[in-house]
Amino acid sequence: MNTSIYKPGESVVHRLNPVTKLVVAAAVSILVFLVPNYRFALAISLALFVGVAVAGVSGIVLxxxxxxxxxxxxxxxxxxxxLNPANHDAPFFVVGPVTLWEAGVAETLLIFFRVLVLVLSFLLMATTSQPQKLRIAxxxxxxxxxxAYVFIASLQIIPQIQARAEAIADAQQARGLDREADIRTRSKSLVALLAPxxxxTLIVANTRALALNARGFNRRTPRVFLYEVADPAGERALRWASVLAVIGAGAWRVFRWL
Amino acid sequence: MAESSTGHETGSDRSFVSRIGDDFTTTTWVLIPIGIGLNAVGGFIVNLLKLPLFMDNIGTVLLAIMAGPWAAALTGALSNFVSAMLGSPQQLAFLPVPVAIGLVAGVLARRGWFDDVKRVLVSALVIWIVATLIATPIVVVVFGGVTGAGPSLVTGVLVASGRALVESALTAQFLVEFFDKGATTFIAYFIGKAVPPRYLPPQGQQIYSSQK
Incomplete structure (x- = not known):
């Protein structure tokens, strides 16, 4: 059991190698910050929305x-x-005492679509990549x-810690921990909740370390995997193209700046 | 713990990379998910007690005390990656912040700046400043000065009074991080101290046993 937002499916996006999705998500997120034009980020967002629709994960992503x-x-x-005084040039829209500025709207659009690309691309990756496959890839x-173990273990441990935290919170409230006390007392209560x-979890960790060592956790020999994760040549090309696009855009920005 | 590596005494004639490797015993690898879990659960506890903080780096600072700077930096980085996988990809942009917190807190812990409460105060101040200086450029460049509701309100008021966005965001961030990172550092220290020494990893035992 883990809390990841992965939604099982058989779409094209699901079948992509998880590392490809990770690289492409990182590449487009960096690219939109290198290209200072909101239309570019908007176009990538639309492409990502198409990807979300194709993958059939629109519910959770939206x-x-x-x-x-x-x-x-x-x-x-x-x-x-x-508000930003740096954007106060030509008014775009005036309602009573409030003025919306032209440069401010441009800046808002640029930043909004950039962050939208970052959010969308990684959500698409996370909702369509099974964590175990991502680990193997x-x-x-x-x-x-x-x-790779730490990554998977973290996804699994979070709901466990959450459940334990809830149990401890109930127990400490039964012993008189006051959620309505003044802020000083409530701050001190943090230790009463987090120490247990x-x-x-440390006791569990100790046992877990012994168990992992007994199973060859630190062996340097090659591993074999339960799942096969396909990695066709086309995807390798896509990853290289993404990396090159980022390098190209970066070089272009540096060149323009010089 | 399962393997012992004190971390405090590393040979200076050995390569930098192999000394980093020494920090990563099986015990450390098992502690990292716990740190990430504590980072994730910090928000829940803060909500429960209705405190106006984030508390998303308690685990990072704890790992710094218990296992050193490299393990703590990795905990911080993976925390943000894991929260992206759990539905908050915005956190990825802030990845350098927990990494820096982990590195700084880990170095401070090894140099003895978590040895008693007075020294923790110094550590808290250092972590506060480092976190603010790294978070502010990200807030301004990536998010246009907008973060959570609280800091955005402070930024908004300052910008409305005619100040530059960078200056306003920096002020808001300093204010918010003062309470958040200060509390995070002390809470990490005190919960580590509340743990019986026999359950602590070697570096944690050394730091807490040197105290009165």
Whole structure:
């Protein structure tokens, strides 16, 4: 059991090698920050929305995007579009005492679509990549098995720690921990909640370390895997193209700046 | 713990990389997910106690105390990657912040700056400044000065009074991080101290046993 937002499926996006999705997500997220034009970020966002629709993960992705981007967009428009004095050039729209500035709107659009690309690309990766397959694909690309273990173990441990934290919170409240006390007392309560949590997980960690060592955790020999993760030549080309695009855009920015 | 490596006494004639490798015993690898878990659960606890903080780096600072700078930096980096996998990819942009916190706290812990409460105060101040200086450029360049509701409000008020965005965001960040990173550092220290020494990894035992 783990808490990842992965949604099983058989779409083209699901079948891609998880490392390809990771590289492409990172590449487009960096690219939109190198290209200072909101239309570029908008175009990538639309392409990513198509990917989300094809993968059939629109429900969860749109909900998470909405949660993250709606309050962000609103605050951004207030700070960049109305308040930021650096953007006060030509008025775009005036309502009573409030002026929305042209440069502010441009800045808002650019930042909004850039962050949207970052959020969308990684959500698409996370909702369509099974964590175990991502782990295997990463190890095949030379990521140390220990690091891959930590990644999977973290996804698994979070719900466990969460459940334990809830149990401890109930127990401490039964013993008189006051959620309505003054802020000083409540701050001190943090230790009363977190210390038992840490002690409990440390004891489990100790046992786990012994168990892992007994199973050859630190062996340097090659590993074999339960799953096969395909990595066709086309995907390798796609990854290289993404990396080259980032390098190209970076070089172009440096060249223009010089 | 399963393997012993004190971390405190590393031979100076050995290569830098192999000394980093020494930090990563099986015990350390098992502690890292716990640190990531504590980072993730910090928000839940803070909500429960209705405290206006993030507390998303308690695990990073704890790992710094218990296992040193490299393990702590890795904990911080993976925390943000894991929270991206759990549905908050915005955190990826802030990846350098927990990495820096882990490195700085780990070096401070090894130099004895977590040995008693007075010294922890110094560590908290250093972590506060480092976190602010690294977070602010990210907030300004990537997010246009907008972060959570609280800091955005402070930034908004300052910008409305005619100050530059960078200056406003820096002020807001300094204010928020003061409480957050200060509390994070002390809480990490105190919960580590509340653990009976026999359950602590070697470096943690050394740091807490040198105290009165």
């Amino acid at each position: 909900r998470l995007v909405g949660l993250a981007m709606v309050p962000f967009g609103a605050l951004l428009l207030v700070i960049q579009g109305i 990463l190890m095949e690309k030379g990521v140390p098995p220990q690091l 949590l840490l002690i409990g």
